[in-house]
Amino acid sequence: MKIATFNINGIKARINALTDWLGDAAPDVAVLQEIKSVDEGFPREHFEDMGYNVETHGQKGFNGVALLSRLPLEDVTRGLPGDDSDEQARWIEATVMGSQHAIRICGLYLPNGNPVPGPKYDYKLAWMERLKIRAETLMAEELPTLITGDFNIIPQSEDAETPAQWKDDALFLPASRAAFRRIENLGYTEAFRARVQGPGHYTFWDYQAGAWQRNNGIRIDHFLLSPECADLMQDCQIDAAVRGGEKPSDHVPVWVDLAA
DNA sequence: ATGCCTATAGGGTATAGA
Numbered sequence: 001m002k003i004a005t006f007n008i009n010g011i012k013a014r015i016n017a018l019t020d021w022l023g024d025a026a027p028d029v030a031v032l033q034e035i036k037s038v039d040e041g042f043p044r045e046h047f048e049d050m051g052y053n054v055e056t057h058g059q060k061g062f063n064g065v066a067l068l069s070r071l072p073l074e075d076v077t078r079g080l081p082g083d084d085s086d087e088q089a090r091w092i093e094a095t096v097m098g099s100q101h102a103i104r105i106c107g108l109y110l111p112n113g114n115p116v117p118g119p120k121y122d123y124k125l126a127w128m129e130r131l132k133i134r135a136e137t138l139m140a141e142e143l144p145t146l147i148t149g150d151f152n153i154i155p156q157s158e159d160a161e162t163p164a165q166w167k168d169d170a171l172f173l174p175a176s177r178a179a180f181r182r183i184e185n186l187g188y189t190e191a192f193r194a195r196v197q198g199p200g201h202y203t204f205w206d207y208q209a210g211a212w213q214r215n216n217g218i219r220i221d222h223f224l225l226s227p228e229c230a231d232l233m234q235d236c237q238i239d240a241a242v243r244g245g246e247k248p249s250d251h252v253p254v255w256v257d258l259a260a
Numbered sequence: 261a262t263g264c265c266t267a268t269a270g271g272g273t274a275t276a277g278a
Contacts, residue, residue: 009266009267009277010266010267010268012267012268013266013267013268034267034277036267036268036276037268060268060269061267061268061269061275061276062267062268062275062276062277063276112276112277112278113278114277114278115262152278166278169278170278171278204278206263206264206265206277206278207263207264207265207266208261208263208264208265208266209261209263209264209265210264218278220278250265250266250277250278
């Protein structure tokens, strides 16, 4: 089962690029972030016509997550538990039944957190604490589970082309990285780093200052696999070439292949 | 370099992003 994450930066602007990539990459499940659309505005029929089941959790203007799946999406839930006053659309879960294993799939768009200090950074850290609690609950179920999406976290210096540029940024501050490690340390495997070592592997390049042409990227889109899910992993790759396509998102897809 | 671009909402420019 091929499961991909892709921050598309607006479904209306990305419908062609997303459609082309779906045709090329043929994921069984695509976990999308920043659809920047309300549920009624999402072009559901377009993707249903391509053979995908569609579940969205959108909001007006920004944020918004969605799941596209060739297999049925079961037990869908929306919103990260732990704060009923949080109205930002950043979390969706569903179960997909493979031929051998059912996979619980969690899609997230973790808050950016800039500027630091300030209420946006406080929200990021509080959101990550809620994520840790949800990750603990999922871990205790001892089922194949993955948490994927745009984490807005640069885990290590080698995950940025110019780490000095990010020294005081919410994506790279020690408190942000520690919060990410605390979740990993519950027993999750960061899929890409379990398979590929070394610098130069990025998932985001800014639109500005020729970041793509200069390969000034960062790796912020991740997969965390529960032990039962990590045992099924056969591959994990970044589709970096998508960044050089026509009218691209500033993020590119990352995917895992599971023996599920 | 304090968003240098891009997208959305909306009908001006403001907000958000990383």
